[in-house]
Amino acid sequence: MAGTVRKLVGGLIGAIAVAVGLHFVLGPFYTKGAGVDDGAVWGVLNWFMAFGALATLLVFFVSKRQLDASGEEGITRRYLEANVGLLAASLLAIWFFWNWFDGLTDAWFTDPTSTDGQGETRLLFWGFIDPMYVLVTCAGARLFWRRGSQQA
Numbered sequence: 001m002a003g004t005v006r007k008l009v010g011g012l013i014g015a016i017a018v019a020v021g022l023h024f025v026l027g028p029f030y031t032k033g034a035g036v037d038d039g040a041v042w043g044v045l046n047w048f049m050a051f052g053a054l055a056t057l058l059v060f061f062v063s064k065r066q067l068d069a070s071g072e073e074g075i076t077r078r079y080l081e082a083n084v085g086l087l088a089a090s091l092l093a094i095w096f097f098w099n100w101f102d103g104l105t106d107a108w109f110t111d112p113t114s115t116d117g118q119g120e121t122r123l124l125f126w127g128f129i130d131p132m133y134v135l136v137t138c139a140g141a142r143l144f145w146r147r148g149s150q151q152a
Contacts, residue, residue, distance in 0.1 A: 003148040009055060010144030013137050016052045020045060021134040042126075046100050049133060053093045056140030060085035063143060085143070088136045096133065099125050 023041060031038040063082040072078065102122055 003150070006144050006148030010141045010148060013052045013055055013144060014141035016048045017134045017137040017141060020049060020130055024130045024134070049096065050100065052137045053089070053096050053133065056137045057089040057093050059140050059143050060089045085139055089140060092129070092132055092136045095125060095129050099129060
């Protein structure tokens with residue numbers, strides 16, 4: 001049962017990462033041409049991204065704890081995966097929540113017609129956060145999926 005849940009969470013996180021990546025790259029084509037509100041799409045995606053960022057942080061934290069408890073010595077693939085993954089997921093979570101909370105407290109998110117939006121620096125950060133999100137959460141989703149396969 002736990003293996004199935006892990007695979008399900010891994011699949012969900014992977015699907016969110018794909019949705020974020022596709023919207024990040026292709027969004028300008030359909031938001032401008034079809035009149036779709038880009039801010040509204042990100043407003044919905046960000047809630048899913050928050051779940052994915054926390055779940056990815058959790059899976060890399062657990063991976064790091066298991067590695068430390070195993071007493072494994074040396075720099076191995078597992079060591080690099082756990083440590084680099086935890087650091088990348090931590091940075092992603094810090095940047096994502098810092099920027100997202102700023103946006104949630106901004107008038108632009110509550111009233112899209114408002115001219116008071118996130119500043120240029122905060123908007124620029126999304127250009128780094130979104131691609132990083134795709135890469136880090138895909139790695140986390142892969143780890144969830146692999147762990148689920150080992151449990152099944």
